[in-house]
Amino acid sequence: MSPTSGLVTAHALPSYLQADHLGPWGTYLQQVDRVTPYLGHLARWVETLKRPKRCLIVDVPIELDNGTIAHFEGYRVQHNTSRGPGKGGVRFHQDVTLSEVMALSAWMSIKNAAVNVPYGGAKGGVRVDPRLLSRGELERLTRRYTSEIGLVIGPTKDIPAPDVNTNEQIMAWMMDTYSMNVGETATGVVTGKPVHLGGSLGRREATGRGVFTLGVEAAQHIGLPIEGARLAVQGFGNVGGVAAKLFAAAGARVVAVQDHTGSLYREAGLDVAALLAHVQAQGGVGGFAGAEPLANDAFWGVDCDILIPAALEGQITAANAGQIQARMVIEGANGPTTPEADDILHDQGVLVLPDVIANAGGVTVSYFEWVQDFSSFFWSEDEINARLVRILKEAFAGIWQVAQEHKVSLRTATFIVACQRILYAREMRGLYP
Numbered sequence: 001m002s003p004t005s006g007l008v009t010a011h012a013l014p015s016y017l018q019a020d021h022l023g024p025w026g027t028y029l030q031q032v033d034r035v036t037p038y039l040g041h042l043a044r045w046v047e048t049l050k051r052p053k054r055c056l057i058v059d060v061p062i063e064l065d066n067g068t069i070a071h072f073e074g075y076r077v078q079h080n081t082s083r084g085p086g087k088g089g090v091r092f093h094q095d096v097t098l099s100e101v102m103a104l105s106a107w108m109s110i111k112n113a114a115v116n117v118p119y120g121g122a123k124g125g126v127r128v129d130p131r132l133l134s135r136g137e138l139e140r141l142t143r144r145y146t147s148e149i150g151l152v153i154g155p156t157k158d159i160p161a162p163d164v165n166t167n168e169q170i171m172a173w174m175m176d177t178y179s180m181n182v183g184e185t186a187t188g189v190v191t192g193k194p195v196h197l198g199g200s201l202g203r204r205e206a207t208g209r210g211v212f213t214l215g216v217e218a219a220q221h222i223g224l225p226i227e228g229a230r231l232a233v234q235g236f237g238n239v240g241g242v243a244a245k246l247f248a249a250a251g252a253r254v255v256a257v258q259d260h261t262g263s264l265y266r267e268a269g270l271d272v273a274a275l276l277a278h279v280q281a282q283g284g285v286g287g288f289a290g291a292e293p294l295a296n297d298a299f300w301g302v303d304c305d306i307l308i309p310a311a312l313e314g315q316i317t318a319a320n321a322g323q324i325q326a327r328m329v330i331e332g333a334n335g336p337t338t339p340e341a342d343d344i345l346h347d348q349g350v351l352v353l354p355d356v357i358a359n360a361g362g363v364t365v366s367y368f369e370w371v372q373d374f375s376s377f378f379w380s381e382d383e384i385n386a387r388l389v390r391i392l393k394e395a396f397a398g399i400w401q402v403a404q405e406h407k408v409s410l411r412t413a414t415f416i417v418a419c420q421r422i423l424y425a426r427e428m429r430g431l432y433p
């Protein structure tokens with residue numbers, strides 16, 4: 001036996017990387033397995049994609065307003081940095097786990113490579129329900145979390161951004177905390193900042209705008225007119241709300257919406273502007289007067305042309321995929337569809353526009369923000385939107401072509417394009433040492 005054979009066979013994944021087949025990391029691993037046969041000689045490096053480069057778990061203690069000390073669990077995962085610094089949002093949610101953040105970081109690697117922005121993939125999160133915190137508590141939590149992950153983030157290392165339950169204010173606190181620690185104002189350490197603090201015009205709407213832009217593009221390919229199309233939208237925040245507004249302005253009818261506060265239906269189409277104002281004031285769609293309430297389970301079976309899941313992962317599963325009436329699903333959320341559900345939708349002839357391209361508008365404008373911060377020269381909103389649309393349409397055209405060529409889904413096609421880019425970089429850089 002050769003002295004190294006023990007090492008060569010030591011391929012078992014560490015326990016925290018093993019697929020929990022019901023969870024997002026398991027979904028991601030299955031997506032990678034589906035693409036591996038198309039990677040040619042680069043498949044030699046595919047194991048790289050199944051192991052995040054670096055996972056940091058931090059304790060985030062804060063003093064609550066009532067004087068007690070509370071501890072929260074925080075994470076920052078850098079999945080891959082072959083093509084550039086880590087990049088991806090930070091989410092504050094009571095259900096955040098390490099394996100969820102790992103999956104979200106991996107999807108960022110794929111997404112950034114799919115639209116060809118020069119980043120790897122990363123993601124962060126804190127296991128907390130921010131609605132239960134006062135503004136002061138939220139600020140202390142954000143600052144302590146930023147300090148704890150300060151070891152691994154930086155304008156050329158890893159650049160956080162908003163995600164579920166985080167916003168411009170939280171990015172401003174993150175930027176300030178990092179800047180105080182390094183002794184200089186480092187605007188490029190996060191994106192999604194307020195416009196007057198190194199943020200970019202168009203960043204807040206960018207994810208929803210991308211969902212709309214690519215939705216229109218994909219609809220053309222399947223002969224689905226947007227004028228008069230019936231939309232169902234899950235999640236009415238920064239992604240679903242903006243996408244719904246743009247689709248409605250283009251003549252579509254938003255007939256159903258759902259979020260954590262309830263589900264609504266209106267055959268004639270909801271007044272999107274009024275609903276956005278309601279959500280702004282009340283924190284959710286529940287209680288909106290201009291629609292009928294809908295049973296939560298009935299949402300998936302609503303008669304519609306386009307379904308936009310724009311909330312959390314794992315929403316479209318083998319249990320409800322069969323009920324979906326839409327001709328097209330546009331994934332505004334990250335990871336909303338399980339692999340089993342993907343197959344069911346495919347068999348039903350539903351076109352799925354996958355998260356890793358559908359919601360890439362956000363990180364694309366994050367890239368513009370980062371470039372603007374480095375050059376201290378800011379672009380007009382028209383220029384930003386024009387560049388965004390151009391990048392997304394070009395990426396989509398390439399992916400559509402790969403899907404036709406290999407007769408695969410748009411998800412697998414996006415993974416083919418992205419994994420080839422990442423693994424090519426991996427190969428050219430070579431292993432260190």
Ligand code: GLU
Pocket residue numbers: 087088089090159160161162163164191334359360362363364366
């Ligand atoms: N959180 C967003 C996403 O999932 C944006 C990330 C970014 O801008 O870095 O794509």
